[in-house]
Amino acid sequence: MKIATLSVGDELLCGQITDTNAGTIAEVLLSHGLRVQRHMAVGDSEPDIIEAILGLARNSDAIIVTGGLGPTADDLTARAAARATGRRLVLNDHAKAHVREMSGRLPSLVVCPLNDKQAMIPAKTVLIPNPTGTACGFHLMNNGCFMFFLPGVPSEMSRMLHDSVIPFLAERTTGKRAIRMERLNVFGPGEAEVDEMLGGIARPDQGLYLGICVTFPWMRITLRAEADGDDKASALLDPAVSLVRERLQEYVFSNGDRTIDEIIAELFIRKGMTLSLAESCTGGMIAQRITSISGSSRYFLEGAVTYSNAAKSRQLEVGPALLAEKGAVSREVASAMAKGVRRAAGSHLGLAVTGIAGPDGGTDDKPVGTVFISLAAPDGCWTKRFRFSGSRDEIRIITTWTALDWLRRYLLKKE
Amino acid sequence: MKIATLSVGDELLCGQITDTNAGTIAEVLLSHGLRVQRHMAVGDSEPDIIEAILGLARNSDAIIVTGGLGPTADDLTARAAARATGRRLVLNDHAKAHVREMSGRLPSLVVCPLNDKQAMIPAKTVLIPNPTGTACGFHLMNNGCFMFFLPGVPSEMSRMLHDSVIPFLAERTTGKRAIRMERLNVFGPGEAEVDEMLGGIARPDQGLYLGICVTFPWMRITLRAEADGDDKASALLDPAVSLVRERLQEYVFSNGDRTIDEIIAELFIRKGMTLSLAESCTGGMIAQRITSISGSSRYFLEGAVTYSNAAKSRQLEVGPALLAEKGAVSREVASAMAKGVRRAAGSHLGLAVTGIAGPDGGTDDKPVGTVFISLAAPDGCWTKRFRFSGSRDEIRIITTWTALDWLRRYLLKKE
Numbered sequence: 168m169k170i171a172t173l174s175v176g177d178e179l180l181c182g183q184i185t186d187t188n189a190g191t192i193a194e195v196l197l198s199h200g201l202r203v204q205r206h207m208a209v210g211d212s213e214p215d216i217i218e219a220i221l222g223l224a225r226n227s228d229a230i231i232v233t234g235g236l237g238p239t240a241d242d243l244t245a246r247a248a249a250r251a252t253g254r255r256l257v258l259n260d261h262a263k264a265h266v267r268e269m270s271g272r273l274p275s276l277v278v279c280p281l282n283d284k285q286a287m288i289p290a291k292t293v294l295i296p297n298p299t300g301t302a303c304g305f306h307l308m309n310n311g312c313f314m315f316f317l318p319g320v321p322s323e324m325s326r327m328l329h330d331s332v333i334p335f336l337a338e339r340t341t342g343k344r345a346i347r348m349e350r351l352n353v354f355g356p357g358e359a360e361v362d363e364m365l366g367g368i369a370r371p372d373q374g375l376y377l378g379i380c381v382t383f384p385w386m387r388i389t390l391r392a393e394a395d396g397d398d399k400a401s402a403l404l405d406p407a408v409s410l411v412r413e414r415l416q417e418y419v420f421s422n423g424d425r426t427i428d429e430i431i432a433e434l435f436i437r438k439g440m441t442l443s444l445a446e447s448c449t450g451g452m453i454a455q456r457i458t459s460i461s462g463s464s465r466y467f468l469e470g471a472v473t474y475s476n477a478a479k480s481r482q483l484e485v486g487p488a489l490l491a492e493k494g495a496v497s498r499e500v501a502s503a504m505a506k507g508v509r510r511a512a513g514s515h516l517g518l519a520v521t522g523i524a525g526p527d528g529g530t531d532d533k534p535v536g537t538v539f540i541s542l543a544a545p546d547g548c549w550t551k552r553f554r555f556s557g558s559r560d561e562i563r564i565i566t567t568w569t570a571l572d573w574l575r576r577y578l579l580k581k582e
Numbered sequence: 583m584k585i586a587t588l589s590v591g592d593e594l595l596c597g598q599i600t601d602t603n604a605g606t607i608a609e610v611l612l613s614h615g616l617r618v619q620r621h622m623a624v625g626d627s628e629p630d631i632i633e634a635i636l637g638l639a640r641n642s643d644a645i646i647v648t649g650g651l652g653p654t655a656d657d658l659t660a661r662a663a664a665r666a667t668g669r670r671l672v673l674n675d676h677a678k679a680h681v682r683e684m685s686g687r688l689p690s691l692v693v694c695p696l697n698d699k700q701a702m703i704p705a706k707t708v709l710i711p712n713p714t715g716t717a718c719g720f721h722l723m724n725n726g727c728f729m730f731f732l733p734g735v736p737s738e739m740s741r742m743l744h745d746s747v748i749p750f751l752a753e754r755t756t757g758k759r760a761i762r763m764e765r766l767n768v769f770g771p772g773e774a775e776v777d778e779m780l781g782g783i784a785r786p787d788q789g790l791y792l793g794i795c796v797t798f799p800w801m802r803i804t805l806r807a808e809a810d811g812d813d814k815a816s817a818l819l820d821p822a823v824s825l826v827r828e829r830l831q832e833y834v835f836s837n838g839d840r841t842i843d844e845i846i847a848e849l850f851i852r853k854g855m856t857l858s859l860a861e862s863c864t865g866g867m868i869a870q871r872i873t874s875i876s877g878s879s880r881y882f883l884e885g886a887v888t889y890s891n892a893a894k895s896r897q898l899e900v901g902p903a904l905l906a907e908k909g910a911v912s913r914e915v916a917s918a919m920a921k922g923v924r925r926a927a928g929s930h931l932g933l934a935v936t937g938i939a940g941p942d943g944g945t946d947d948k949p950v951g952t953v954f955i956s957l958a959a960p961d962g963c964w965t966k967r968f969r970f971s972g973s974r975d976e977i978r979i980i981t982t983w984t985a986l987d988w989l990r991r992y993l994l995k996k997e
Contacts, residue, residue, distance in 0.1 A: 178795040180608045180618045181804070185600055189623070193595045203595045204630065206623040208604070211793075215619065222637065239777040239794065320796075322973075378593065389596075444887070450873025451866030454887040458865025461941055461974055463889070469897065470887030472859070472869040478884035478927065482897065512893065526876055559876055 168340050170196065170203050171223040175235035175244050176319060177210040188233045188324055195325075197391075199333055200346040211235060216247035224312040229336060231328075234319030236302040238285050245305075248316055249289035252309040261294055262286035262303040269301045295331045299323050306335070313339075347392050347400040349408045354385040354427065354572050355418040361386065364414050368407055375403050377411075384565045385420075385427070420575060427571050428456050434578035435466035442574070443512035444470035445483055445504040445519040447495065448538065452567045453520065468512045473504070483507030483519075494533070496521050501539035502550045509543040516577070517543040520570055522553075524562045538566050542573060583755050585611065585618050586638040590649035590659050591734060592625040603648045603739055610740075614748055615761045615808075626650060631662035639727040644751060646743075649734030651717040653700050660720075663731055664704035667724040676709055677701035677718040684716045710746045714738050721750070728754075759789070759808045762815040764823050769800040769842065769987050770833040776801065779829050783822055790818050792826075799980045800835075800842070835990060842986050843871050849993035850881035857989070858927035859885035860898055860919040862910065863937040863953060867982045883927045888919070898922030898934075909948070911936050916954035917965045924958040931992070932958040935985055937968075939977045953981050957988060 172192050179186045186208060193203040207223060209215040216235065223230045235244030249256040263286035285302050288294065295304030295317065302318040304327050315332050317324045353361060361379055365388070369377035374393040379386055388411060392404035412419055421430050435442065444454050444467075454470035457463055473479040476490050485503040493499045501521050509517025522538030529535035534554070541550040553569065555562045587607050594601045601623055608618040622638060624630040631650065638645045650659030664671040678701035700717050703709065710719030710732065717733040719742050730747050732739045768776060773796050780803070784792035789808040794801055803826060807819035827834055836845050850857065859869050859882075869885035872878055888894040891905050900918040908914045916936050924932025937953030944950035949969070956965040968984060970977045 177791075177793050178804075179605075180621060181612055181793075184795060184797065185602060185605050187600060190594075190600050197596055204625065204627075205634070206595060208621040210619065218641075219620070226633070238774045241793065378596070380593075446866075448873075449870070450878075450882075451861075451869030451885055451887065454866030455864070455870050458887070458889065459975065459978070461939075463865075467865075468890045469893035470866055470885075470889075471897075472866065472873070472885030472887070474873065474879050474885075475883045475927075481926070482884065482886075511896070512890075524876075560874065563874070 168201060168228045168336070169226065170201060170336075171205040171207065171227040171230045172203055173216075173219050173223055173230060173232045174206070174208040174319070175211065175216055175232065176208075177241070179208045179234075180210045187321055188319060191321065191325055192231055192233075192328060195328055195333065196336075197346065198348055199337055200344060201336060201340065211241040211243055213243045213247050213250070216244060217251045220248065220251040220314070224309065224314065227312055229313040229315070231315045231317065231332060233317045233324050236285065236304065236316065236318045238301070242284070244316060245287055245289060248305075248307075248314070252289065252307060252314070254289040254291055254307075256287050257290045258283070259286050259288040259294065259303070262288055265297070265303055266301045269297075295327050297323055297327055298330075299326055304331070306332075344393050344395065345397045345400040347397065347404045349390045349404060350423055351388045351390075351408070351411055351415070351419045352385060352421045352425070352427075353388060353415060353418050354420055354568060356415075358386060361388070361415070361418075365411060368410055373403065374400075375407055377407070383561065384568050388415075417576060417579070420572065427568070427575065428460050431457070431571060431575050431578070432460040432463060432466070434575065436462075438578055438581060440515040440578070441466050441468050441512075442516045442518065443468050443508045443514040445479075445508035445517065446470065446472050447474065447479075447504075447520060448522040448524040449520050449563050449567050449570070450474065452563055453518070453570050456567060456571060468514045469508075471508055479504065483511065496523055496533055496537060496539065498539055498541075498550050498552060501541035502543070502548055505541035505543035505550075506548055515545060516574070518570060518574065519543075520566060522562070522566060524559045524566075526559055536562050538562070538569075540566070540570050540573065542577060544577065583616060583643045583751070584641065585616060585751075586620040586622065586642040586645045587618055588631075588634050588638055588645060588647045589621070589623040589734070590626065590631055590647065591623075592656070594623045594649075595625045602736055603734065606736065606740055607646055607648075607743060610743060610748065611751075612761065612763075614752055615759055616751060616755065626656040626658055628658045628662050628665070631659060632666045635662065635666040635729070639724065639729065642727055644728040644730070646730045646732065646747060648732045648739050651700065651719065651731065651733045653716070657699070659731060660702055660704065663720075663722075663729070667704065667722060667729070669704040669706060669722075671702050672705045673698070674701050674703040674709065674718070677703055680712070680718055681716045684712075710742055712738055712742055713745070714741055719746070721747075759810060760812045760815040761806060761808050762812065762819045763804060763806045764819060765838055766803045766805070766823070766826055766830070766834050767800060767836045767840070767842075768803055768830060768833050769835055769983060771830075773801060776803070776830070776833075780826060783825055783829075788818065789815075790822055792822075798976065799983050803830075832991060832994065835987065842983070842990065843875050846872070846986060846990050846993070847875040847878060847881070849990065849997075851877075853993055853996060855930040855993070856881050856883050856927075857931045857933065858883050858923045858929040860923040860932065860934040861885065861887050862889065862894075862919075862935060863939040864935050864978050864982050864985070865889065867978055868933070868935065868985050871982060871986060883929050884923075886923055894919065898926065911938055911948055911952060911954065913954055913956075913965050913967060916956035917958075917963055920956035920958035920965075921963055930960060931989070933985055933989065934958075935981060937977070937981060939974045939981075941974055951977050953977070953984075955981070955985050955988060957992060959992065 292305040292307040300323040304317040394400040504519035525535035536555040707720040707722040715738040719732040809815040919934035940950030951970040
């Protein structure tokens with residue numbers, strides 16, 4: 168099945184926002200054995216949208232169009248779809264009821280005449296329900312090509328793709344190649360290093376592909392096997408996944424979509440341990456990651472963002488003399504912070520971070536990027552010195568990841 | 583001048599990496615008064631590349647192709663360009679010398695036979711120098727369409743675009759329209775509401791365009807004026823910008839690329855005031871935003887992430903009786919947290935947040951999304967109740983933005 172995607176929106180052609188929908192659709196389809204052959208983007212211009220729909224449809228069995236279904240005047244996709252396929256644009260009662268119902272549920276929206284525009288749908292189409300937003304999608308068949316129209320809001324688009332588009336396409340796809348994929352998420356080594364460690368595993372000639380995608384500061388390794396039948400694809404994929412895990416060992420922190428935050432949450436709950444945090448240069452970033460998990464109150468007790476020295480002394484009982492002698496960014500203060508927050512909170516683990524995120528504040532002795540991370544635990548207290556590079560934001564992010572990964576490795580070793 | 587872009591690469595159609603080149607090219611061209619009308623992406627398939635080149639060229643005065651010029655077997659763009667334009671693929675001596683010279687300068691590369699592949703260029707083309715990588719680009723004219731072929735590595739592509747493509751196009755664009763743009767960043771009202779408030783400002787017939795781009799939970803309003811000459815474009819743009827500011831008032835928090843964090847930083851420094859934070863459901867997200875600004879230690883003293891009730895009592899002196907009577911998510915506790923952290927830190931302002939981010943923990947009385955934000959200041963303490971909707975992450979983000987925006991408005995009023 169030849170599939171094309173079309174993203175609609177001026178903002179995509181101004182460099183203002185990056186089009187993530189195209190990648191999401193391609194990835195989801197691929198995991199179901201369907202491949203996107205072409206992608207196109209056009210602005211909010213009716214003639215351009217019509218031309219793109221017809222041009223892509225000419226060489227495709229299905230096209231998936233996102234964007235331009237909103238309530239405002241520059242949302243033109245429904246009208247363009249009607250024109251391109253010789254249909255009238257009519258007020259769809261189901262879509263109208265949906266807009267009203269959703270507007271009631273989302274208190275910030277006001278049902279104004281503009282919103283009825285979202286219920287104007289080409290005639291003779293099938294509505295695609297949107298459980299999380301006001302804009303219904305729709306699909307139709309024109310000259311042998313299935314056409315799907317979805318809103319551009321990524322979360323809404325994604326839900327509708329899974330719920331409605333994928334099942335529809337999967338049912339109509341015969342004789343497709345079986346595709347099996349596995350993703351391993353890795354933190355620690357650099358891309359070139361990983362590339363070298365994984366040499367020889369990919370066998371494109373046999374249908375076994377390996378991709379490394381760097382998403383600072385971690386990376387995702389995607390293994391994909393294509394064969395005639397699920398069993399053959401699995402027989403190709405499974406040994407390769409084992410081999411990657413063997414070579415990368417504990418650098419692999421999870422597989423699939425599981426985040427490092429989720430992994431840490433599981434470990435804390437399984438071990439029945441609790442955590443407190445003292446952050447200086449990361450300014451709450453570690454606490455924010457830990458608390459992004461629902462149920463984190465079971466293991467996370469409290470965090471202190473101690474930017475001022477006074478706060479370090481009062482909240483963490485780090486002595487002013489120590490601060491004066493060693494400096495706020497030092498091995499001794501990091502250790503005192505970790506022990507201090509652990510004692511104050513009464514948690515099993517206390518983790519502390521102090522460093523120079525820059526761009527100012529560096530010295531010859533402690534240049535920008537110097538970070539101390541300390542872990543206080545029932546069985547000891549350890550402090551490590553790091554020298555990270557990058558922008559202020561990058562240094563804060565890699566510090567956060569390094570701290571989270573340390574927690575993960577510590578808890579894993581206790582199993 | 584009608585311009586289209588084409589990105590080549592399987593990885594773009596697997597969702598493995600997001601295509602940033604398309605956005606970069608669009609943005610750079612726009613700043614030179616040139617507009618990208620269509621964008622397309624295809625995989626590493628010679629027939630697909632040829633079809634895309636010819637299809638785009640049919641309706642364009644110029645096309646810019648990126649990717650597929652590398653040394654490996656799946657880099658097919660040069661051959662596809664030759665086939666599409668009826669040229670032979672020949673070994674280009676200049677390109678060959680360049681590959682060898684660059685390979686000597688970049689220590690990680692080895693000059694292997696493969697690299698000669700990068701010197702195979704369609705005949706009768708003009709080379710585009712690549713000062714930072716091995717792959718030369720090239721351009722040619724076919725059936726009245728300028729075609730540019732650049733490598734896909736973003737930094738190399740970008741440099742070559744600036745050095746070679748832009749000057750070439752600018753020289754050949756006669757009577758091009760002057761373009762002036764202004765971006766206003768808005769937080770508060772919904773998209774439909776803003777659209778209604780800004781009704782009648784855009785005048786596409788006169789070359790004055792208005793776009794609304796929602797980047798949850800805020801949005802960016804882009805005004806663009808196109809006219810014959812900079813003065814005329816300014817005369818079109820400036821009154822429209824004033825009008826938007828007048829209608830949206832303090833909903834506009836900044837213009838251009840300035841973030842709300844930067845605006846708050848400027849206000850704190852200008853007022854000489856200090857801040858402390860007490861966060862429950864946002865778990866450090868507000869502190870992390872505040873400390874993302876270099877120099878935030880001048881006004882940010884400390885933050886407390888008080889997830890447990892014990893931490894609320896000990897760090898913020900919120901009485902256990904109050905917590906038991908009113909519950910941790912209550913107006914009274916929010917107010918006590920704000921006053922408590924302000925007192926403990928000795929800051930001018932104390933801001934506190936407590937709420938239910940979900941997905942669990944909601945009750946009939948206080949459903950998921952119920953959030954109390956409290957601001958304690960020298961001139962009083964105010965607490966507001968909100969009811970947000972969305973995922974856990976969305977509720978945390980909109981709570982953070984609402985708190986930041988409250989700080990901004992408070993400081994603005996003090997001016």
